[in-house]
Amino acid sequence: MHLGFLTIYWRDMIRFYRFKTLLISSLVQPALWMAFFGIAMSANFNRLTSEIPPIPGVPSVDYLTFMAAGVIAMTTLFTSLFGGMSLLFDKNWGLMREIFASPLPRNHIIFGIALSGMTKSFIQSIIIMVFAILIGAQFFLDYSPVNTLLAILGILLFVAVFSMGFLFLSAAIAISLESPEGMQGIMTLLTMPIFFASNALYPINAFPPALQAISMVNPLTYLVTGIRYFAIGDNYQAIGIHYTYSTPEIVIAFLFLVGFAGLMFALAWWRFRKAVVT
């Protein structure tokens, strides 16, 4: 097997390591979300839902715990969507020519970038999880150490497939565009609807039908579902809504993300075959 993608991965990780500001800034945003929006909204929701009688026998989690899963998902989304940006810079600065003129199969560029983006998402997810728990998110409550470990692996599995999908999309956009500003614009355009038309910050049950339909084809919804399943459990209530997840539901969510990643890879591969870099 050709391991060329590891070369691309290695270089991108060197850059990641050298630019620690990138990691720090990408962590400040989710931390601020949780510290301000999370804690503020938590107080509000707790007051609003204090009228609703809790469902007996169902463990209850506060809003901070509910949205912390969404923040992990959001960070993964942002990091992955911007993960392809380095390809655009490589292209503009002529560095891509070296790679394109080498015998490295071009799909390895896509794999390499996806793998490094995934690694970055892993690092961020774990740090955010720790931070969330520190400020009071009730993750992995009453889990045994083994179950906690398995739950974390489950979360990372979901994060991995999800980030792959968006990294492929990001790579496809980067190789097709000329300007970083243009890419920035597209990314901003994409992140808003993906983030807000999902269950990251609030339940989708009460959405109007159209928005609900969007949220049901939104990969972020399935990532958030996966993270909540592993971090909180398959039966809990939050902000007055009873959540249950069956194993088939989780498997379907996972397969949805796999399908999305596959589709995005096809898109990226098509764009890369068309790409001319001089």
Added chain:
Amino acid sequence: MTETIISVKDLYHRYGEFTAVAGISFDVMEGEIFSFLGPNGAGKSTAINVLTTLLPVQKGEATIAGYNVAKYPQKVRESIGIVFQDVTLDRDMTCREILEFHGNLYSMPNAERRERINELLELVQLEKKQDTRTKQLSGGMKRRLEIARGLMTRPRVLFLDEPTIGLDPQTRMRMWDYIKAVNDEGTTIFLTTHYMDEADHLSDRISIIDNGKIIITGSSNELKNTLGEDLIYLETSDMAGTIPILSGMELVKEVRIKPRGVTAMLNGDGTKILPRIIEALSAEGIKVSVVNLKKPSMDDVFVHYTGRELRDEGAEKPSSAITRAGRR
């Protein structure tokens, strides 16, 4: 020089309406140093980009190391090395990392890669800079690193697109030595340049290219010999009267009008012909104010075949003009 390693037939390349390469055909023999000499915008880089598979073959045919460029780009990429015209180094990687990365792109085995890197860092005298990030290197160091990178994989053909652009004279000379040394080891070199002296000094054969077309191909001596044995440049009191006299003289091959004087190409020894010319002119009452006798240089060849000088100013200078380093 036994086998043809690069073969190009009727290659065209268009960017929209603009034809950058307008039907070029040439062969490069294995072990040769072959140059494309031409001004900026002549189509040299486009031709190199097509040959190195970065641009698609639009029309015509190209074969490198036995592989058709359009059909087997992967095989072509395995056979070639490239040094690009402008700097293509990641500013935030160290010299060693740049070479490591390149070797890995070509799947070089670890031991061989490390050995090559040490060898090449020494060759281009960057051992002490191996852990320095490339943004801290001088222009010459960057170029040396890029040449080292192009040599990493011991390619069968090394493409050098304006390899000494922006280098100081000493570094250029040393680059030439490296290029020769690499060539001596059997690597075929395909070079583009707009420096006359570079083409002249390095190449086994030169193609003069202008407006996307090859105008003439030959060894440096062959090209110069097409201009005759010697050149005489004259400025006289009566230029109109000078030309018929010169043209009518024995051993004068051709007379060309220059901005302020004339150049006569000679099929004989200029030192013997010159006194006769001056005699013939004074017999007609024409005074010679400036005279220069020289062997044809690459500059003369270039001007002769393209009808213009490489340099922007276009002024006639009798001596061989070296274009200043640093110009693009």
